[in-house]
Amino acid sequence: MQKSYSQITGRKNVYTAYYSFNAVFQRRLSYAQLPTANFTASPISGCSPLVVNFQDLSTGSPNAWSWSFGNGSTSTLQNPTTTYFTPGTYTVRLTVTNVNGSNTLTRTGYITVFEPPSVNFQLLILQDVFRCVHNSPTCLLRVQAIQMSSGSGALVTGPLHL
Template sequence: MKRYLVIALVLGIPFLVLCSLSTDEQPVADFTAEPLSGNAPLKVTFTDLSAGDPDSWKWYFGDGYHSGLQNPTYTYDTAGIYDVTLIVTNVQGTDTAYEESYIRVVSDSQFLGANFTAEPTSGPPPLEVQFTDHSTGNPTSYFWDFGDEKSSVEQNPVHTYEEAGSYNVTLVVSDEECFDTLRKESFIVIEDVEYRQITENGITLKWKTDNDNLYVIISAATTGWVSVGFDPLGENHKDANIIIGYVKEGIPWVEDHFGTGQLEHAADTSLGGTDDVFNVTGTEEAGITQISFGIPLDSGDDYDKKLIVGESYKVILAHGPDGSDDFVSRHLKTVIVSITI
């Protein structure tokens, strides 16, 4: 409706009169809304942008509800994708604006949100960390930045940190329509702990501890296996917690064994126990095999020894002949030393 200011003469005296005249324009429906997507319940404000001075409005929100206000606010309580229609009218006619799939409402479980955990988050290098995705909204792709110039596109990757330092970790999740990012500052802390070392009979043992674990590096001049046995009963393998490993075609193979006799040993798993070795790495270069690993100080396994920080233990070191890439070949060299954990 348009209004006009008219000057009228009544008995020769001018008067100002405000007149309302009908518009000669047909309405053109148009609108906007904010926000267009979000978590249920989602409160949306609709704003009429129609031309032609409509004098009535009819909104249809796509879920069976409607409004006759010019600029309504409406709350969507249920997750879904909603079409929105606005019908505007004046004396000249009617027009309709329709937006398909205009409002997107998601539940908490549908909302795309990056989230993750990791275990462990600290320890000495090399530290193997299991990252676990806890993102919501059913993402279809993942990108991990581990903060050490390494990355992964797996959903639940395992990554080994080789150097001491504090590392930020970032996870980006996405689907066909959007993405979300979570960055955790200083999330992984690799402690710079010095290894203690002993070398006997050509076999080198390095070790260090944190609150819960013992970390070991053993190396010898062989292309076969190397092993370390903790707390043997006598001068041989009996009752020792033995870790034995070798490298074949660049891949380290390590098993957790128990000394079943003077010279015999068997995998803990074959005896009903568990293999508790973790953070396994290994190299075979220039005729030297080196194996690195971690074991719990107290695994609770009947076939492992409980080790106490500050206590001294006998340790049996051994290695096999060149090419003995197995867990059963007889040793070529063996020596017993004493170390303090």
């Protein structure tokens, strides 16, 4: 009688017993688990400069990490941070290592960096109502305040919500 295991996780001792004429033979099998690289990042897209925090989600008890962020920066920290200054898409690679070996995960085009926002808006004056229309397609634009002349030389200042 034989028992086989299709998937075993962790360090296990597997005994295979063969029964024949009331005799039992045992064989001890050991195996070592390799690490499996996995990670997430936040945010994965945004305007330049984009600060991205990476989180290691690897299994198999890794004890060393080697990151390549695609922007010329590398790290050996478990949970690093990097900044992307140039617009484009970036491939991120993580290699994890434990006493039994290593494993690499590459995510192609994982990070997307957009151009910094440019201020492009129109101020429409309809009767006594001012309406501001902005056209910044790739990144959110938050206007803190607007300052304008009312025609009489007085300046009107205040927050503007788009």
